[in-house]
Amino acid sequence: MSMTDPHARAVPALPAGAALIDLSMPIEPNPFDPAVLRRQLWRHEDGGRRIGRKAAFNRRLPLWTRLSRAAAYVTRRRRIDAGCFPDHSFLGNELFTLSVHAGSHMDAPFHYGPLCEGRDALRIDQIPLDWCVGNGVLLRLTHKKACEEISAEDVAAELDRIGHVPRQGDIVLIQTGSDELWPGPRYFGAHPGMSVGAVRHLTDHGVKVIGIDTAGFDLPAPVMIERFYATGDPSCLWPCHLFGRTREYLQIERMGGLARLPRQTGFTVLCPPIRVTDAGAAWVRPVAVVPEETP
Ligand SMILES: [Zn+2]
Structure with a gap:
């Protein structure tokens, strides 16, 4: 792995040459971001x-x-x-008033609805920790345009291209490049979004955790709402989130730095969420552990 990347750090406790890559976005005030309401800095x-x-x-x-x-x-x-x-x-001390959906965070089934697969939906503090450590699979979908849906075919084609069949325990990361739009308004309003077909394709293979570098997992809210007004079809509204009522899976939204991953498979992702009691989501600092490149 190239140690010229300032965000990659060799860690003595890891196998020689392995590096940690930070895949998070910051929590900081942003006038376009409804998730961070207030910050007081006590210096x-x-x-x-x-x-x-x-x-x-x-x-x-x-x-x-x-x-x-x-x-x-x-x-x-x-x-x-x-x-x-x-x-x-x-x-010093810092006091924040913020949503559990601020910065990089993980959505648990309880965010999607009270029930999941007919049972009480898991809250974020009930997520088994072993779901949050897995083999990373990076899907590079940076060709997807603003407000365009990522289809099952997009996901299948990229999996084909990298020669990987997803399996249980994989943590699949969707790179759209939207993190580069931070902190501007387009970060929130012009990102591509996952489709139910794409999520079904991955979860059919046993994938429990899907991360994405967009502000939201579905299309931007104004786009979904406009589609709903135009068609009257309720399935336009937060389709992937609502799909999570029938299929148990976790979403990591607002990831960052996926472009820094030097490979698309053969690395480990760690993403345990903060233990917020009774919440449907919580902040997470996802990192990739990338072994040394073998020449
Ligand atoms: Zn969320």
């Missing part, structure tokens, strides 16, 4: 002021305790503030 220089305020805990204690503490205060210092820390610099 180190503010930390002392904040803890100074917090240290007024005496106010919450009963009066007699406060009086005895007040007595203690005049004899010795009972206060924590910025002056207690080196360079008046306390700990």
Whole structure:
């Protein structure tokens, strides 16, 4: 594997020459992104002021305790503030208000509906971890145009081209190149989308996890809604997500960096989601473990 890629890192714990490749997108404010609502950055220089305020805990204690503490205060210092820390610099903190669908994230069946294959749909914290480690299969479909559907034939042709038959445990990654549109509005409104046929083709072979580098797994919402208005056909609305009510599979949306993968099979993908209780999705930092290229 070429170590000239600044995102590829040799890791001593991995087989010699193997590299980790980051396949994630960032979580950061973006005016076009409804998934990240608010971000507050508490910087180190503010930390002392904040803890100074917090240290007024005496106010919450009963009066007699406060009086005895007040007595203690005049004899010795009972206060924590910025002056207690080196360079008046306390700990930083960041507070986010965001959807579980922000940044690279995994959708669990519970996102698609309450039931999946007739049983209670799995929430993200119930996903078996072993589903999230598998043989990576990269399908390069960068020829797909804005708002174009990725068909079963597209998927089958690319699998044919790379000579791979999908099997249980594969984690299939769909590269459209849409991550390059980040952070502009086209990232959200002009990406290709998967079709039910394409998902059925992969899940028929036992694939449980399909990742894609678009903002959403289906076509952009305005495109689906316009199609629905034009035809009255409800199957235009989030077809792949709703297909997940009858076929148990996980989607990773908003992946990034698939162009950096030096091969299309013969690597491992790790993508365990964050354990958010009772949620239908959660953030994930997908990485590929790519063995050394054999000349
Ligand atoms: Zn999602």
